[in-house]
Amino acid sequence: MERRGFLRVAVVGGAAAAFGGASWGQAFAAGAQPGASPYGGLLAADGNGIRLPAGFTSRVVARSGQKVAGTNYTWHPAPDGGACFADGSGWIYVSNSEVSGTGGVGAVRFDAQGRITGAYRTLANTNVNCAGGATPWNTWLSCEEVSDGQVYETDPWGVNPAVVRPAMGRFKHEACAVDAEHGYVYLTEDVADGCLYRFRPTTWGDLGSGTLQVMRGGTATSGPVTWATVPDPDGSPTATRYQVSGAKRFNGGEGCYYADGTCWFTTKGDNRVWAYDATASTLSLTYDDSLVSGGAPPLTGVDNITGAANGDLFVAEDGGNLEICVITPAGVVAPFLRVGGQSGSEITGPAFSPAGDRLYFSSQRGTSGSSSGGITYEVTGPFRR
Template structure:
């Protein structure tokens, strides 16, 4: 990768460069702990910290000072292990899937590819957003998107061509998919299968409260697809959730609302309000067939004032919800530069924007928005986070942020807003970290290096994608 491929003054990172490389290489012509990439919170969790809770002096109130987060006491990162991952003392890793290889019951050996394996499909290319659902036997299923570009992705890189490429995309089967790893209670992998195929550039999504997977297509006419993680299948498109470069989704089950990010330089932040018949009060799930798509507008002193204090917001019904939203912008709606991960937790919707390296917090009760992390104004040692991407919020209020580029770290924003690195992948500099999800008991954390792979010498380097498991120490 050369820096000259990135437009001057534009903070689009490795992923966007790879889109360009993919097409110039001619590839288009070839064919709670249970949640991930936009969770729905958990009962009994500690309240999140937002700037509106702090007095004007900037001191944290006593109740906030007592919130320490699950990862507050982890130590510094050690030297890389055999899997090229730096972790704090007491943590361990294993590799559970590598592109082109069949998953193995006990994980992937360091020495090289193995014969045989689980399932009837090698692990997919470019694993990205992910989630976990529990199985009835105490095991779990890890669900993983495949972020393969398609014809429609050309319209992302070159918006002036989106009108044409959106049409071609409708008649061109995509190369992306969604795959699974099925685990027994002891962590043994027992199966692997596909639950969605024929789509394009599936980035993130979320596990729903009713245990399906919503997979987001990230191109200007992209849709959201609902998948059953418990059996092989093809998924169902949910056009009511809009047509745009979908990145991720978070669900507020109490208020029956979905929140959605858009990964475009002039992207917006959306919510979906179901019709009463689509998600009746007391019903365990939404049908996801009819509702209103709305877009966020920041009022008060404007979006930049959210750096200093919460600003009021309002929600506007979008124009022409069944058409690509980049062609139907409401001028009064607010621009968010490259929407990434999003997560609902205890009344707060957190989301990331990569264009300006910010983490935002929307208070759904007060109807305000503020910035809780801004790379440009962060002061050492709390300035280690860059390339913000996927998000995961623990039930103790830790915000885990995966880096797209940056230092290839997962960084924890603790409830008091201090930062701590949780892990770092080395030797895979054109990759990104994504796919954070936990086993139901919280003892194992999964994450991807979506452009990582074997180096042919018993180690790991840049490649076509792999999935790691982080084993947490006892007592954490």
């Protein structure tokens, strides 16, 4: 696996020296702090109402309720979590639909030049499909954000039918991230007293059976943690988060992303970005908006999260001023882009193309503030790689 320079915020010995001395040691106590963006400041809004750094451009890929250009697929309402998959010399972007009863997943296919060549459904008539995660075997896990929600494994090419994965638990799912190094899938739970889970398949690459575990630990924001098996992943009559004594609580689990030994996840109730070191089994804080020093926090309403090849994390806002913020390996957090005129929406589904030069994301409710007004964008430019 490619080695990447992801930041390690908090309790690891020697971390301050790795990033240049005592000043970083002090900053680690509060996590990432505001600073100058490596991309520079945001310019005036472009024709799509998006403020970007110099050298970047945006385009609209799809709008809810309208046919995707050159295709017969009507883009779904409330686009949410998404991911990109390599498709020969092109790629596919998949996107959830976070609506009740008629949710699911849609996909847009691009050629090597970024031209749209197709669009289609890969999952239909499921319930409040919020986020999810991509697998190394090229499937998309779409998660239902309802109290008895399930995980559906879908085919980004739309060839194989979607399969529900009940062994991964029934709870208010949000996102998941696959850790191929240790053989787990991590899952977040979007309730105020939610948990972080991990699922170990019986056979790697087959999510049909396995063991669901929940993180155990006290109230500390850093230190060692343990895991315990959830006795009844079906969550009935006792919800999964209440089945294990000492399960660690997280206030509204949101995005989840794994890279280079670390599972990064966000919690919206306290505007935090967490880092779980999968090798050491330790937890730490990467960002906490209440611990930002020297002014207003640049990142609020934390939600979906993804990463670039160089180690930058990109965190989307649900609320705030509708930004995607970057957190650099040096521990600097700064706006990367801002969407204007859409205060009734949220930013969802950030994902990079396989080459890392295009970022896809959606404004879930667009300018209308309604699930029928979603807009999916592409940003192209000199991303750090």
